[in-house]
Amino acid sequence: MHHIIALAVAIVLAVPTLAAGAPVALLNASYDPTRELYKDINAGFAADWKARTGTDVVINQSHGGSGKQARSVIDGLEADVVTLALAYDIDEIARRGKLLPLNWQTRLPYNAAPYYSTIVFLVRKGNPKGIRDWDDLVKPGVKVITPNPKTSGGARWNFLAAWGYAQKKYGSPAAAQAYVTKLFRNVPVLDSGARGATVSFAERGLGDVLISWENEALLASRELGADRFEIVVPSVSIRAEPPVAVIDKVADRHGTRAVAEAYLRYLYTPAAQEIIARDGYRPRDRAVAARYANRFPDVQLFEIDRNFGGWQKAQARFFADGGIFDMIYTGE
């Protein structure tokens, strides 16, 4: 009798464990401002995956500057997926680390960027310096906070948005260069990352305007007090696409490719798009976008591929050693 009960108990205990298997772990190497986003996404995906397959999945997060994260992956950080600030960094993982194919951006919809954002201004309450558009940033006496494009992915989007505006308005690269030179004359501090710049502006009281990711500006005004800051959306900006990719070699070694791919595809589902919009990133899903339309005002956006010839070209022209950004400071 006892034996039968013991056997029954054993079977009851064993069956779910057999069906569920060991929990799967994924490592997502991401950039700085996405901490809050992926905390919410990971909880959503774990529930979804469990409901569909009966398997538990644990997603570990690593955050840091986008370039630093890419370098860590190249140097051996065992990330199954990367979700970085710009395609250039994942390109480098493909080119230098050869950990995924060069055409990785074609494997998922929308250039493998399940959400996008843009570059906006955060100003102090009441907008005391009357900042409405990019031209107001180069006025004498206006102090602008933006991180260093040499070390920050977000800062590169900021720079390109400013450049795109000036090139469109004044018509020539020389005029655009004069504009960004004037702009950076108004920058008193170059933080190394986007979060650092937000802290300088919001907590240290530096500057009159912060050029920032829209999601970071929304977060700052939500977390630090909507009564202290206002968001100003300029007349034109850039479509900042933070892309995602499975790191094939790592995922295959871990045997996690299926779940890693499912994780990234989950980002495109209406449920995830809802989380994305709630956390301040612009969703791709039209229905979700329509629901959050008053949060994300329509703005004309430059595209990195169409207007700047892609990241490889933009990086070499603007941000490499001796490039246009360096010329602002060296005057050469």
Add this chain to the structure above:
Amino acid sequence: MASVALPMVASAPDSRQALGMRLGILQRQRSIIPGFGVTMGITVFALSVIVLIPLSAVFITSAGLGWDGFAATAFSRRALAAYRLSFGAAAAAAAINAVFGLITAWVLVRYDFTGKRLVSALVDLPFALPTAVAGIALTALYAPNGWIGRWLAPLGIDIGFTPRGVVVALIFVGLPFVVRTVEPVLADLGADVEEAAATLGASRLQTFVHVILPAISPALLTGCALAFARAVGEYGSVIFIAGNMPFRSEIAPLLIVVQLEQYNTGGATAIAATMLVISFVLLFGINLLQGWQRRLRTT
């Protein structure tokens, strides 16, 4: 008889002395304390694994650039400005720490007061604190809206986000080195030396300049050298308070990070190798100075 014996006695020790000296030289070559071979072997091995191999990797990687590539990165105007700031601010911080570290060590050795252990523990805090925490705390204090910064800003003194801020951060991380190296020497010196100087009619200033300072100066110099060396490579605490403006408040370690962000390991190691050479020359110079000081004291 005595007159005969004397030269005999005198000559015997002479030859024995000569022999002994020759033996002594032999013995000194072998060293009186046994185990030289083993300990030297371990030293060379440990130094190679811990110091030399990683450092030679820096030089080998940077050598891959070729001379022109190396010079273009390591000796650009911007890099030169960054070296000037990193080494200049480190030297300024070490000099300030020499003064305040000496006074702190003096107080801790010579006086008894309530809370002495607390003060002593506080001195070590900059060792224990993650440097980023120190940087963030100092920035919060010295930013134009910070607790200290807001009182200085109206006077036109900016500390946060200027080279001065860099010096402040480096003083913070360097202080324990001076205090902890001077302290034991000062304790060894004993108050009796000062009392002796006083009974011989020396004024307090004379006692300090001619008795105390010569005795502790090698330790003080060591402390300053340690504080300086630490400050040159400091990144975490400086990066938040520096402002990081090219040519003005950009430290050399930041340029290394900038190169790495561009996936340019060669460029990063070129700057690192240059910093290493400068640091080594300076530290070696300080070592020579100490040796000279010690010889000066013993003769």
